[in-house]
Structure formats: structure tokens, C-alpha cells
Amino acid sequence: NAGVMQNPRHLVRRRGQEARLRCSPMKGHSHVYWYRQLPEEGLKFMVYLQKENIIDESGMPKERFSAEFPKEGPSILRIQQVVRGDSAAYFCASSERTGDLNYGYTFGSGTRLTVV
Amino acid sequence: GESVGLHLPTLSVQEGDNSIINCAYSNSASDYFIWYKQESGKGPQFIIDIRSNMDKRQGQRVTVLLNKTVKHLSLQIAATQPGDSAVYFCAERNQAGTALIFGKGTTLSVSS
Numbered sequence: 001n002a003g004v005m006q007n008p009r010h011l012v013r014r015r016g017q018e019a020r021l022r023c024s025p026m027k028g029h030s031h032v033y034w035y036r037q038l039p040e041e042g043l044k045f046m047v048y049l050q051k052e053n054i055i056d057e058s059g060m061p062k063e064r065f066s067a068e069f070p071k072e073g074p075s076i077l078r079i080q081q082v083v084r085g086d087s088a089a090y091f092c093a094s095s096e097r098t099g100d101l102n103y104g105y106t107f108g109s110g111t112r113l114t115v116v
Numbered sequence: 117g118e119s120v121g122l123h124l125p126t127l128s129v130q131e132g133d134n135s136i137i138n139c140a141y142s143n144s145a146s147d148y149f150i151w152y153k154q155e156s157g158k159g160p161q162f163i164i165d166i167r168s169n170m171d172k173r174q175g176q177r178v179t180v181l182l183n184k185t186v187k188h189l190s191l192q193i194a195a196t197q198p199g200d201s202a203v204y205f206c207a208e209r210n211q212a213g214t215a216l217i218f219g220k221g222t223t224l225s226v227s228s
Binding site: 033035044045055056058091093098101102105106109 | 120159207220
């Protein structure tokens, strides 16, 4: 049973380009959460999605960032017109049920975005 | 507002010693806490959790203590091993119950 799969593992973008980060949840999990980790910092919650629905986007920057979790396929975190400050590790977690925050809440290995 | 933090950014111990990693939180209404271990290049890995109606919980070689009076929790690792070297984060559930709020982390270094 594969865990949470994120790709790419590393992504380099020039300022102004778009970044697309993908997350495939664990089998049987229909809840996806995105977090951002700046260097030397803890993870910061961005957005919580279920299939075709955004449940909580209270941590998402107001501009340039968007997320989706379509009926088929992985969840996508999209960053438009990237800036150097977007350089960070982006982690996805998934769970089977809402509010399932214990050992059933599984993180992927992250995508490390570098903006040059 | 909601926030958690850790007392020390780094902790160095000898193999076989017991390690204690501390965390302070600010929201007295927080009801659920988790400790995570993050190794270099990997995502956070669940270690142990505790609910606010408990003050102690034990796992394999790890113990979490919760002091609600001073809003403090700690992670104790017995007989620390080189494989325990990692960054440790405490986290609390947000008010909506939908996500986690992480502290900044303590880097544990274990020397042989």
C-alpha cells in the first residue's frame, strides 16, 4: 500500500513562472491537506480539500495560490508568477476521515520548490 | 491566537542517554497534541499523541507529558539512539479540527 505520493520531489522555477505540485493520497483516503515549510520553520497549514471541494483555505495566500482535488487524479497546488519567497518545501497529507489527525494522518515526502 | 513553540532549537545527547524535548503552547482550549519526527528530506512522521484529558501517555521508548496548568508538553525519549537524530515538532489541532498547527522544531543530535 503506497503512502502519500508527491511529485516532483524537486522543482526549480524562474521568477514569474508557474509551479504545479501534485499529491496522490493514500489508497482509500479522500481528504487532502497542503502545508508549507520554510527553512528552519515548522509546517504551516495552507488548505484542506475533499474530492471536488475546498473545505478550509484559511492558510492560503490570497493571490497567486490555488488548489484543487478533482474527482479523478491527484490534488494540485498551483502557484502562479512565483517569487523568491515561495521557495519552500510543500507537504501534502491525507486522511480517511475528516478530523482524523492521529496516526491516520499521513504526510508525503514533499516537493522542494526553488525559485531562482 | 493559536500558536505552539519549542523552548530550544537544538539538543545534543550521547547515545544511551534519555532525551527531553519541550514545547509550550498558547491556546488553553487546545484539546489534542501530537509529536512528529522529521528526518532530512522526508515528511513528518507521527510519533505519539495525547488528548487534553490525559497528562501522560507512553509508547515504545517515548513518553509525552502534558501540563495544562502551564500549557507545556514534553517528549521524553528513553535510551536515545543515533537513529533518533531528527527534527522534532509538537503540533496541536486547530479550532476547526481540520488541520495541525506546528511549532518551530527542535533538532536532536545523537552522538555515538
